[in-house]
Amino acid sequence: MxxxxxxxxxxxxxxxxxxxxxxxxxxxxxxxxxxxxxxxxxxxxxxxxxxxxxxxxxxxxxxxxxxxxxxxxxxxxxxxWNLLDPDVLAWMFTGTPDEVFIRDLFELRNLLEPAAARWAAVRRTEEQCERMQVAIEGMREHGLDTPEGQAADQRFHAVILEAAGNLALATLASSVGAAVRWTTHYKQRASKQPRDPLPEHEAVNDAIAAGDPERADAAMKELLRLALKDMASAL
The missing domain is CATH 1.10.10.10 (Winged helix-like DNA-binding domain superfamily/Winged helix DNA-binding domain)
Incomplete structure (x- = not known):
């Protein structure tokens, strides 16, 4: 045959x-x-x-x-292993992910995303601000326990990396997006009453829209700190 x-x-x-x-x-x-x-x-x-x-x-x-x-x-x-490959990240979260890998993943995000938020506050366009706001509204409307809400969460982080105005950083958008998607999906799957992270996302969004790099940096660090805390509880 x-x-x-x-x-x-x-x-x-x-x-x-x-x-x-x-x-x-x-x-x-x-x-x-x-x-x-x-x-x-x-x-x-x-x-x-x-x-x-x-x-x-x-x-x-x-x-x-x-x-x-x-x-x-x-x-x-x-x-x-290419652990930042979106497929590999998805496979990692099929079962219970390795705690050391989760720590490493959030350490990497802490190196990238606060800096991206800082630059985005200075370099973002009005159109990018509008897309971030639409993503926030999608998260609010659908909730992060739905595929639609999780997709909106991914778009929010992706736009920040784009708005940072750094092409080398933007190439990591698919990897960061996959990390956001699968950590959120796992927390929603593992926790009976997961915490609502929308307020931290709104704080990041407001700081970038206001053109305040210091506040954007601090808000993203707080978002990631609480996200890692949620992940630890879920594990």
Whole structure:
């Protein structure tokens, strides 16, 4: 039978990549472990060998796997994993995320986002201010326990990175957005009565709209401090 092609085949190999990625990130496969060959695993998963090989290629591109002659395909050392890849972040939050990784993620956000908010307060345009306000209204209307509210939260942080006026920083928008999405999703999933973080977002929004870099920096730091506290409670 010829390999399947088209949209369905694409969905299949992405699904297999997700399964393998979750297995690696959860510790089912450890660094140095050899994953099953296509001839074995494709039959187990009931997919074509082509789809399985394409899934392995996805994980190789994300730094989770490498192929060696005669040694097969092995899980790479953790420090080589592209942990800021949006897919990898999503897979990390499929189960209970690693607490050390959560700490590292928030430390990184603390380095980036307060500075971005400070610059945004100086460099933002009226159109960007309008989009931030629309995102705030979306969060208020839908709530962060809904996909629509979480998407609005992502847009809010993405616009701040854009408004900072730094192209190098803007390239991290998808990674920061994924971090915002999955930490929020996890907190909402894990907590029976999660705290409403809208007031901190409004404080950041107001400071940027007012063109006050000091206040924007401080407001973003407070937002992240409380978000990490919520995450610790959820874990």
């Amino acid at each position: 010829p390999p399947k092609s088209g949209p369905r085949s694409l969905r299949i190999h992405q699904s297999v990549a997700r399964q393998l990625g979750v297995a690696i990130l959860s510790g089912e496969y450890l660094p140095g472990d050899t994953i099953p060959r296509a001839s074995q695993q494709a039959e187990t998963l009931k997919v074509s060998r082509t789809a399985y090989r394409e899934a392995v290629q996805i994980l190789t591109a994300k730094g989770l796997l490498e192929s060696r002659p005669k040694a097969g395909t092995q899980v790479t050392p953790r420090e080589r």
